[in-house]
Amino acid sequence: MAILSGSCRFGLWNVHVSWQDDLVYRVRFAREGIPGPVPEEILRYCAGRPSDLSTLRSVATEGETTFARIYRAVREVPCGETVTYGEVAWMVGTAPRAVGAAMARNPTPLVVPCHRVVAKTGIGGFSPDLAIKEALLAMERQRDVCMPEKGEVNR
DNA sequence: ATAATGTCCCATC
DNA sequence: GATGGGACATTAT
Incomplete structure (x- = not known):
């Protein structure tokens, strides 16, 4: 499978995420957003809702x-x-x-x-x-x- | 090999 | 409280 990438909003910034399943390859903050999916836990976290980022792995x-x-x-x-x-x-x-x-x-x-x-x-x-x-x-x-x-x- | 880090600690004013 | 210098481990060029 290909590595997915997308972004979600956090305050004035956009959080870009490159990931696949529960493995995250890269996260970075940028001024502009891009279309695409973001892991559910990160989406919730950025929205200020309860989330458990420890369910994700990082390279x-x-x-x-x-x-x-x-x-x-x-x-x-x-x-x-x-x-x-x-x-x-x-x-x-x-x-x-x-x-x-x-x-x-x-x-x-x-x-x-x-x-x-x-x-x-x-x-x-x-x-x-x-x-x-x-x-x-x-x-x-x-x-x-x-x-x-x-x-x-x-x- | 050298410079550069999102530091720390101690000795001085 | 503010400042300066040295030591520390690791990475990038």
Whole structure:
């Protein structure tokens, strides 16, 4: 089968997704949208509705490279919570700057929740726009986009 | 081999 | 509180 690609809206941005079944190859934020399908969980998440992004897999977490291990560690950060670059580094057994470099090159934001990794003193960075990171964190703190478990999805 | 990262920590004002 | 420099691991050129 061919890899599918499409986009959905999140605030002022469009979230482009390349995927197949439960495996996500790439996620990126862009000004303009494109037609095509997007995984159901991502669609719900962007709409601020309950979703469980952990049901999706990312190509970024596969392999035995240091980056892959970093992405796996980040994936375990619960929705609504944050960790610092240093803490992730300690868990994986690497350096804080390596974590920063890995986040900057994260091929699948959201699926690998790099927005939950913040600096010890501030919020850290995010591209293409730090405002996206702030919006994601604010949404996870206030809304119940987290915990799709056991039917509370609608009513 | 060198530069560049979405960092951290400690020593200074 | 603000600033500066060094150390750290990894990737890209």
